[in-house]
Amino acid sequence: MTIGRRGFLAGAGALLVPPVRGATPALNEPHFPSRLHQFVWRNWELANLDRMAEVAGCAPDAIDALGRSMGLPLKRTLTDDQLRRIYITVIRQNWHLLPREQMRQLLGWTDEKLTYTLKEDDFLDHKLGPKPHCEPVTYGAPDAAARRRASEMRRVLRQTFGAELDYPGDPPFSFIARLSAPLAEPHEPLHDAAVDPRYVYSYFALYGDPLMEPDLDPFPDGYAQRLVAAGVNGVWMQGVLHTLVESPRFPDFGDGAKERLANLARLAERLRGHGLKLYLYLNEPRAMPDAWFRGREHLRGSEDRGLFALCTAQPEVREWLAEGVEQVFRAAPALAGMFSISMSENFTNCFSRRRPELCPRCAKRSIWEGVGEALEAMHRGLRRASPSADFFVWDWAWPEELSRNLIPKLPRDAGLISVSEWSIPLKRGGVPTTVGEYSISVVGPGPRAKANWSRALDAGLKALAKMQINNTWEISATPYIPVPPLVARHCANLTREGVSGLMLSWTLGGYPSPNLEVAREFYRRPVPSIDEALDRVARARYGSAAPLAVEAWHGFSRAFEEFPYGVAVYVIPTQHGPANLLRVEPTGIAPSMILFPQDGHKRWSGAYPPAIAHAQFEKVASGWEQALPVFRRAMERVPAAARFAAREDLAIAEVCGLHFRSTANQFAFYIAREAGDRATMRTVALDEMRLARRLYTLARRHSVIGYEATNHYYYRPLDLAEKILNCRHVLDELKA
Structure with a gap:
């Protein structure tokens, strides 16, 4: 039986996270030159320069220069509306990076507001797990080694994304304005x-x-x-x-x-x-x-x-x-x-x-x-x-x-x-x-x-x-x-x-x-x-393309009926897909509810042996991938007036497939890690780079991707770019 929400909150959660708050070590991210670089990267799309500089104790220009040294795109200022809607993503991205006081400072909140949010905002404290011990992040001029690594990151980004890196895309929460626009002809109830x-x-x-x-x-x-x-x-x-x-x-x-x-x-x-x-x-x-x-x-x-x-x-x-x-x-x-x-x-x-x-x-x-x-x-x-x-x-x-x-x-x-x-x-x-x-x-x-x-x-x-x-x-x-x-x-x-x-x-x-x-x-x-x-x-919805669309819907449905129901849906990486980083060595940090799948593939498996969970996700992903070209042909044939919605429908279908494929990959990676099978780990890391690259494009073009009301954005496009850096580092480690 699947661990349900009640079971998780009432006791199963204690099995998934260490019981003593503050005892969890912060995750080390060796694909960054320093924790300061990590702070700038991960908050580039979540916070404004002035607030980031205040946290790090430097001028905004110093933060901007550090971002440009890593090849990050032009820093865009977030509106007040965006900042008020993205706070859970901010907290998640900094949970293993900043101490509580700096996190509060980054949000611009009182301690009382942070405490209330962690307790009352849909069990956010349960979702995050124990707060790791994090040293403050403070600005210091990068040394020569850090500058070289940042320069290499810049080269990789430009080589991988080219001009697309500078494409502003669909800003976060843009879907709200579209959904809020009055209909020309409202329907009667x-x-x-x-x-x-x-x-x-x-x-x-x-x-x-x-x-x-x-x-x-x-x-x-x-x-x-x-x-x-x-x-x-x-x-x-x-x-x-x-x-x-x-x-x-x-x-x-x-x-x-x-x-x-x-x-x-x-x-x-x-x-x-x-x-x-x-x-x-x-x-x-x-x-x-x-x-x-x-x-x-x-x-x-x-x-x-x-x-x-x-x-x-x-x-x-x-x-x-x-x-x-x-x-x-x-x-x-x-x-x-x-x-x-x-x-x-x-x-x-x-x-x-x-x-x-x-x-x-x-x-x-x-x-x-x-x-x-x-x-x-x-x-x-x-x-x-x-x-x-x-x-x-x-x-x-x-x-x-x-x-x-x-x-x-x-x-x-x-x-x-x-x-x-x-x-x-x-x-x-x-x-x-x-x-x-x-x-x-x-x-x-x-x-x-x-x-x-x-x-x-x-x-x-x-x-x-x-x-x-x-x-x-x-x-x-x-x-x-x-x-x-x-x-x-x-x-x-x-x-x-x-x-x-x-x-x-x-x-x-x-x-x-x-x-x-x-x-x-x-x-x-x-x-x-x-x-x-x-x-x-x-x-x-699709006019004459309807028969092809229905055919694809049936294909997606057959694939989805292979989903290994009974896996631990609260901790499995189907929410994060390719954004979940790969780890060559076990982190020792258990998954937490929804927000941190980590590398706990045995926890993800729930009622299934990991090998069977992997095989089932392979079936879901393969079946989905067979139906996707049919749906793509359908969306290419819709009338002009319906094409914007059709492009979004196609992106949603493709993202589902990318997440299913990535979940299968991650099972394969950690099963191989346990067996010492470095060849399979390398193959998976290369494929994860491919998936992350494609998902970057879709997430940049469609602001609905990666979003859910009580968790905000599971990932932003730069998190997918980070996955590529993470995979390159994994490949280097596997050569050693």
Whole structure:
């Protein structure tokens, strides 16, 4: 079974990262002349010269000269908007390079903001792993040896990229302006749909505290119009209750709450005007550090990693939950509703980390009693404010006993969300596994969702399916995976299950795409055949090139069904592809969630022996590469008006293939490293240079490549240029 998000956060993560923070050594990158050179290179596309110079303690001209000495392209100034959207990439790129204080200085943040971001921005501290010990980076004039090496880097860059190195390309986040531009002919919402709601997350929202930065609009009008055109009628965003509401019970909560609620109310009202419902995701009550409970010891519940639950057995906590939800929905009456996760994500109730025995009250109670009372309190508060707002309960990470005992007890006006594909048994490469995370390569629904939907329907509740229409952690570096036949099969299957609502994405997957357009075909009745749905979407998007496009989609889908589901999707390098560097010697640093695959190929393998995982990725990559020329021929034949979108669709398809091929390569490299097979390691390094060179071009031309909302850019083009330097250094090491 795949390590799922809950398992990773609640314990499996401890197996993947060293347990003591600060004990991890910083990675050594010998392909750079010095750490100062590394700092300048890696931040060239992420920060401005003045801020880099401030960190290094020198003049901006000195930083610029150092960059030019390595052959870097003209330094372009990032806008304030770009800087505010790229901070996770900045943190990732400097995690093994700068001490915390210099990293904070580079971002221009307070220490409080950095602390909040690491804790609350989609588990960023878990994704990064322990902070290595890093000496400060300070400017010093390069010595003769460093100057020679920088000159050689410059020669390699110019030889490899030529004039393309100076091509500005598509600036980071340019896709936001394109998606935000109003449509000439906006589409009417689907008023006669049999499935309602159908909601997604923003493709480019900031996850941490977006209601304090409303100018970084998560749902601009043009983007809202495009979602409506794709059949979507709802969107969601996270809320953190102690930042949204003030309370005399807990006067230290609610700083900035009035501003957040005012912005939330305006956003919900504006979206309603477009035909989009806004849902609030609540994962409550959030755990607090020990110091918060001084004078409130009676509220302290179970403990997990230095945080303590606000025990929901205490009426005071339940009433705060009810009052908080009531305040939010009174302040923002245009909100369509809320959904809640109760057994995963952040540490919330005493049962959410499966350690109720650490609470003197919850140790004696059932899991369904503890979880149920938290949900009841939020429902009670919602109904005080609104008789009609939707109340959805998500069974994410619920054990069977909780589902069996709690679903029949939920409020009759609630809806139950269940991940459609969970618990599907499969065998790929001869290895039996079970789906325990999101998947597009495995088509749902599965037995767990069917059982829980049946319980919900028997209890008079609404049944909703949680799907990933566009992408998953199988690969999230492209805005969608071009496998519409798999999406169509899943949607067709759901029409037979009594499901009347769809949550179409987690934080990844909100891009207007052919996948969403194919799903749209199944929202009305009568339901089309799969072939009819694919043909309609392809003809509307590609005109007479539709038959070739559909042929390619089927080829991509067949290849993707070879994906070795059961690998550790949270640490495997399918997100980074060729940007993940090769290591001749083991780093000794374990992979961390999403952001650092490192060289841990045995961790990547999950349920599979590494050799079988490698063989399966070879099948995925080979099948994809066979279908890609067909898709290329199709995109070359589209009408002129559709060519910009077709070029992007082709780039997305090609990038998927490059990532799959690179993942196969990296497995091959580390299996060979373990066997002492230097010939294979050299062959792989040469091929990785080829892949990185091609991906550089695609990433430079298309700003959507390598981007995901909660991780920002996994790589920028210069990271792919660095991979070429890394591979050349690897080849030199292998000669020794």
